[in-house]
Structure formats: structure tokens, C-alpha cells
Amino acid sequence: MDLPLDEIKEIRFSRKRVPISPELRPMYRISRIILILHLSSTKQTASLLKLQLFNWGLQNEGRYERLLKLKETSHFPIIRFDPFLNRALNYGVAMSVFSFNVKTGKFSLTEKGEVLAQRILKEDVFLNEKKFLKAIKKSLSDTYILQLFKERYPS
Numbered sequence: 001m002d003l004p005l006d007e008i009k010e011i012r013f014s015r016k017r018v019p020i021s022p023e024l025r026p027m028y029r030i031s032r033i034i035l036i037l038h039l040s041s042t043k044q045t046a047s048l049l050k051l052q053l054f055n056w057g058l059q060n061e062g063r064y065e066r067l068l069k070l071k072e073t074s075h076f077p078i079i080r081f082d083p084f085l086n087r088a089l090n091y092g093v094a095m096s097v098f099s100f101n102v103k104t105g106k107f108s109l110t111e112k113g114e115v116l117a118q119r120i121l122k123e124d125v126f127l128n129e130k131k132f133l134k135a136i137k138k139s140l141s142d143t144y145i146l147q148l149f150k151e152r153y154p155s
Contacts, residue, residue: 029088030097031120032058032129037109038117039133044109047142049149055085064132071139076152
């Protein structure tokens, strides 16, 4: 098949906006991290491992149950570490919503983050997440999660 390339004088490309799923948007992730730190973390501080575990658990209701029963079963689930969560944490630190302690390796909610947490709790958003995080409370500490992780994946 011969293409009439000699007849083509100009090619134009036009950018079209591509919608991004809400779950992939940084502010969506930042809001979920705020809820995790506020509702389910001791002193509103958590390690990256705990944030990744809870982020994985908040993906669907089947995972909610696995996290709720983690204390009983002591079986650390196989989770996918989400690069979008890491990006949201970076944005959150840049926005002064979280702070990162280099010595402990943990993320903490700042005053600005606490204000946002209160606003999120008042709104009718993240209803399933709020219900789950209130049910699990602060029962899974960073130390316990790290211990289970090391048992599952000895190095």
C-alpha cells in the first residue's frame, strides 16, 4: 500500500485533557493519609510501612476485614507498595500538612494537617474510610506492624 506522503503538507496534534481517576489524585491520597494519621495512629505519627499497609487496606472492603483481623491472625498480608502514596507524602510535606522526622523515619500530622483532619471529619466524604479507621482505632502500632513484617519477610 502506497501512502501519498508527498500530498501531506502539514500534520497537527492537539492536546486533549485526560481525566485522572480520583484515587490517583494527590489531594485524595493526602486526605486519606490525614485520616489515617488522625484516627488510627498513636500521637498522629506513623511509619511509611504502616501508611502503605493502611493505604492497601483502604482499597476495598475485603481488605478492611483482613486489617481488622490482623491482630488476631498475626499474618502480615502481601501488599503492593504504592508509589502514588509516596508522591502524596512528598506533596503533603511540601504543603506543611505532614512533617517527616529523619531520626524516627515517621510522618506526623502538623497543625495545618490537624485543621484539615477536622474539616474532613465534618464533611460527608470518605465515609467508608472513616468508619473503618474508627473501628480499627489505634490497635495496630508501628512496632507491631514492623514485627509482623519482619516475621513474614526475614532478611
